[in-house]
Amino acid sequence: PAARSRLGPGLVLNEHIYSPCQLSKTYGNVFTVHFGPRKAVVLAGYETIKDALLNHADEFGERAEIPIFRKMTQGNAFSHGELWKAMRRFTLSTLRDFGMGRRTIEVRILEELNSLVKYFESYQGKPFDTKMILNNAVSNVICSILFGERFEYDDPAFLTLLKLLNENTKLLGSPMVLVRLSLPGVMARTYAEHTKSRKAKMQIKMVAKQSSTGVSCCRTHGYYLYVLKESKKPHTMFHNESLLFSTLDLFAAGTETTSTTVRWGLLLMMKYPEIQRKIQEEMNHVIEPGEMPKLEDRKKMPYTDAVIHEIQRFANIVPMGVSRATPTDVNFRGYVIPKGTEVIPLLTSALNDELHWKTPDQFNPSHFLDADGNFIRREAFIPFSIGRRACVGEGLAKMELFLFFAGLLRKFVFQAPPGVDKSDLDLTADVGFTLNPMPHLVCAVPCE
Helix, strand or coil, rough: CCCCCCCCCCECCCCCCCHHHHHHHHHHEEEEECCCCCECCCCHHHHHHHHHHHHCCCCCCCECCCHHHHHHCCCCCCCCHHHHHHHHHHHHHHHHHHCCCCCCHHHHHHHHHHHHHHHHCCCCCCEEHHHHHHHHHHHHHHHHHHCCCCCCCCCHHHHHHHHHHHHHHHCCHHHHHEEEEEEEECHHHHHHHHHHHHHHHHHHHHHHHHHCCCCCCCHHHHHHHHHHHHHHHCCCCCCCHHHHHHHHHHHHHHHHHHHHHHHHHHHHHCHHHHHHHHHHHHHHHCCCCCCCCCCCHHHHHHHHHHHHHHHHHHHHHCCCCCEECCCCCCECCCCECCCCCCCEECCCHCCCCCCCCCCCCCCHHHHHHCCCECCCCCCCCCCCCCCCHHHCCHHCCCCCCCCHHHHHHHEEEECCCCCHHHHHCCCCEEEECCCCCCCCEEEEEEEE
């Protein structure tokens, strides 16, 4: 079964729980783990992962065959081969066409931040749960890219869609999925119903937005025009199902990881108020009174940038990465890995690699600062993975993390609820497909 820890799922051996990182200390940086009837090769340590995903990119370039994803998406998600290449090229070009990495997306994020700030202000410093509202705010950025507009925070259909996404993420981190068995009983029905429901809701949203917006602003409409063109070609890979599931993929991936990282950030600021104060002091020196942080300010805020990077490293959102597969027999570091073997690039082993991090088990922003307080990039910082399968939305996520996190700290001081000491705040992760903070309440006290 999965062990609840900040390092993600663990394995029970002889009644003791071991994380994959612990197993690597015994069995080396390349070892095999059996998940029920299936086996997978685990790559541990930054140097090993880098060697595999960069130096042997083709040999480890396919996506693993995960039955639950193939069944629920009809092969339109977690794809490989020519389908993956075509979908990735199109996704990257579409995101670039509609402003990723440019001022247009920054404006959309800042607009959403204003709505989020108003929501936080409505609690007047009283405790509240940030999970759904942060999911809503971050997903609205994706919606603005896909549909050309956002949704209100109290939109019932939108809230239901977000709830289904969250519950599916939790289900996908269950032990039964880890061993790649069929989901039993109620879990199987629940997952199928969730997938069918969110698929239907996304179809409704896409059709509604198509009918209410023009070609120039509706992102999926542009995709549909491309689909119509491509559909006339023989053996085409573009069709309505691939559009739908690629949209769902962007929507889910672009919501869960970023919003979860921001939640970890706010929890850590409550846990370490002295770090929060240093960020706010830095902003006071860089940003004019009454102004909000902008992307251009990031280079002038090295401490804030270091804290955000350390939040990503410490929170370790996707500890096991997303599985790869070998398209042919591979000779790697003295081992022969057969064709079709599932390969797990253990990202947590890079983010906690003792060869690259001075205090890997501690939350320590100085990991990303030199002796003069300047921000430094660290080679082993790979929360988005590396190589040809690295996260397609990395650029967007970095923009969102800086603007949302710095913007919220510009407006609020985050504190534990009355009666809760900062030492009692729990940094244990709630295990799912991504690692979430345990349920907690936040007090957002307006800055003076």
